Amino acid sequence: MNEILIGYNKESPQNKGSKIKINILSKPKDNLLFKYIVGLEGSWETLQDFSQVEEIVWKPQKDGRYILMVQAKEENSEKSFDYVSKYEYIIGEECTNSTLIKGLFLSKKQFNIGEKLYLKVETNKNSVLYRYFIKKDEKWVLAKDYCTENTFVCSVKEVGEQEILVQCKAIDSEKKFDDVKKIAYKVVDINKLKINNFKCLNSLLVTNEELVFEVEAEYQDNRMILYKFIKINLTGQVECIQDYSTKKVVSYKETTPGKYKILCLAKDLYSPNEHDDRAIIYYDVAPYEKVQILSFTSDISSPQTISKDIVLKAVVKGGKDLRYRYIVEGSKNEDSGYIKSSEYLWKPEEAGEYEINLYVRDVSCSDKYEDYKVMSFTIDNLFRDPVKIDEIILDKKENLLVNESVKIKVIAEGGIELLYSFIVKKDNEEKEKVDYNECNWVNFIPEEAGNFEVEIRVKDKYSDKLFDAHDIIHINCYKYIPAKIDYILTNPKEYYLIGEQIVLDVITQDTCDMLLKYVLQINGHEVEETDYVKSRRYKVTPRCSGRYLIKVYGKNKESDKIFDCEKELEVIVNDAPPITNTRLKCDRFEFLPNEPIQVCAESDGGKDVIYEFYLMENKEWNLVQKYSKKNYYDFIPFKKGIYKILVLSKSSYKKISYEDYCVIKVKVTETPVLRNILNRDNKVTNKEILKNTLLLDFTLMDN
Structure with a gap:
């Protein structure tokens, strides 16, 4: 019909x-x-x-x-x-x-695509059932079958003129419906989302370092845009590094070097599409920074006598775990093999002209070397009291600010009367030079930012050589000193509960010029991000349980980078105490066939407790009500006998089967019996009758 x-x-x-x-x-x-x-x-x-x-x-x-x-x-x-x-x-x-339906009322007549539509139905009677249809492709599609709710909510997903049809009938009506009405509304599209730029913010892409990517998009004002980032490697393996979120900047650490690409999917929050626009970026991740030999020197200069031990020194940047190989070629050859130390002690045993080769590579590299340098050295039989640099002393750190002075002092020994010369280079270009004189110190004032190389030369006044000993130091000069976070201190606790305040104290260097930004993530979702502030203390009071990750970014107030340094602290916040003492209440104490019975569950502890009910009849357990916040269950026994009701309880946020349970037995008889609720030993229990409610305080029984 x-x-x-x-x-x-x-x-x-x-x-x-x-x-x-x-x-x-x-x-x-x-x-x-x-x-x-x-x-x-x-x-x-x-x-x-x-x-x-x-x-x-x-x-x-x-x-x-x-x-x-x-x-x-x-x-x-x-x-x-x-x-x-x-x-x-x-x-x-x-x-x-x-007439059953008085009217249909929409929240508004025109909607943007993706918005929520709210419909209310007013009728002339109570106890009415409602059914809702949405017109799609000129056909009426059932959106919600008969129910007692006179409101209907849905997301509008198609542009154009749309209609909703409502059928109503009395709850005792045998008709398909007693009344029907329909209402029209309009759905309009929004401006198309477009990704304008997708870039990597790192100048150096290496493993186990933070890689930061940023996307820029053009979209309609007052719209919420979500971004999803998917990493793809050369073999096609896919990893989602950020699911749909409003965060435009994503960062992660890559552990394996190679070629990668990141796909960014962007969509309007209310868009029915899987995505509205997308962009892709290709990049290579190196295992480490390129290996480069900055200097290759010896502690004493050429020529030297056979009796003198010579320390060969290498200053190298890049790599993760470097290995050094020193090969001496001349009257008597030597090969150190690849060693961990950047210094090698050479004990010449024969006079002659030598060529010393330095090879450097990372331990993970399969090539013979990644960088090399060559140095010539002369060994003769004449006895000399060699000139040797013992120590180079700086009165400040090697990291300087522009126009800040540092005093460089040289402690040397040997010779008759020593002379000192200082040469300053930047990018292999000579910037300053102090010719040989008796002063063993100099004040260096850098006038621009960069990496400076200061070569110290020492020779005997009567020596004909360019120098008898030399060494090189490297000084980094900045427009500002990069921020550095030493420690993040907090109260030592094994766990926190909701409502207990978490206090962080950040210990930093150069405090007066340093700014800090705090980012709070809860269960992987970013919930708070401060501006850069001077405060070294951050407080948060947890309002929900889960994994709290607090990232602290530091930068100098003059810095133009996103951040100079970062550290993070993880805190696990626990929810309410576990559920205990689950119990069942019944609305009566006499049970007859064909009469409804209601049982109500209560528990101690937990949070947002949900319940699941099972009923045993004819010696078989059946799930009768799935987990929900509804803490009661109604049923009608159709014949006499023993019925069991089992309730399982748990906090809604927990991913477990249950935390606590309770079982009761109910005996249904053909004639009224005042006490017919049985405990484990089938003894009648009637502990408390209050307002027609019987509290069943049974010992928990097995299934």
């Missing part, structure tokens, strides 16, 4: 003489023939015999309750009809109050 959905241009009731258009809204099949019949007080009249017409006009001449019948059949069908629908339609004022 009611296999065809019928609509009217005028809703029931109407006055006699009204022109009422009857049309087919939905049909079970295409290419059907339709017959329209109207009945009043037992007499029937055919308005339109079988035809392909899907809309007719009916003009009733009498008041009363009419039955409108539409029959449909296939063109070659031998049956009288294949489908039929019947509806009641009222003509006249005496039945005006029988």
